[in-house]
Amino acid sequence: MKVKMNIRIGRKKNKHYEAFTSEGVHHVTIPGIMRIHMRRDKNGNNMVWINGTDLLLVNKVAADFIDVFIEKVWESNSMGMASPAMIEKEVVKEMGKIYPGTLDDRLSNDFNTVYNTLQSVAAGACPVHDLKLGVQEINLATWTAPPRIDLAVTYKCDNNCYFCYAGGSRNVKELSTDQWKKVIDHLWKIGVPQIVFTGGEAACRKDLVELGR
């Protein structure tokens, strides 16, 4: 099940839209508040994962707000000036270029609706019961990539649990660090927002931290 969030304003595609809203996975972490991953695909699915657990399906306008927001947080961080008010101002300015003729107040209200929704879900609010968002069945046939992939980076383990599903020999040939990095880069490129390192015991690999970066 996906939760649906719709924001409607008149839309005009232009170069600003292209600059900020390409297909793929976009992400940002707001320390202490939330981590969001947003994926737009060629089938028109706009999906937002909040803290890796909740999934919202958003319409194109809401997706544009989130994309521009992500972009502006990254820009602000790189310039060392990430105050919430400044980011909101930048988002409104940029969205005004994507949707010319829309009043700043309207853009500001809509941005706050989108942001507060994400923040509330991150804080534990139920999107359906608390926020009254609609629900929609997931149509996996239209997805271009899975939402998560588990990578068994090793079968080694210091334990020997009788119920272990890994079973068999633990000394099997493993991919090298560079080979795993290529796999991880590829998964990101095709739009997989999350990976989980598993095994065996993934921590048996000395390069686990490096792979996680």
Ligand code: SF4
């Ligand atoms: S991989 Fe997990 S289940 Fe298997 S032996 Fe190690 S700790 Fe036990």
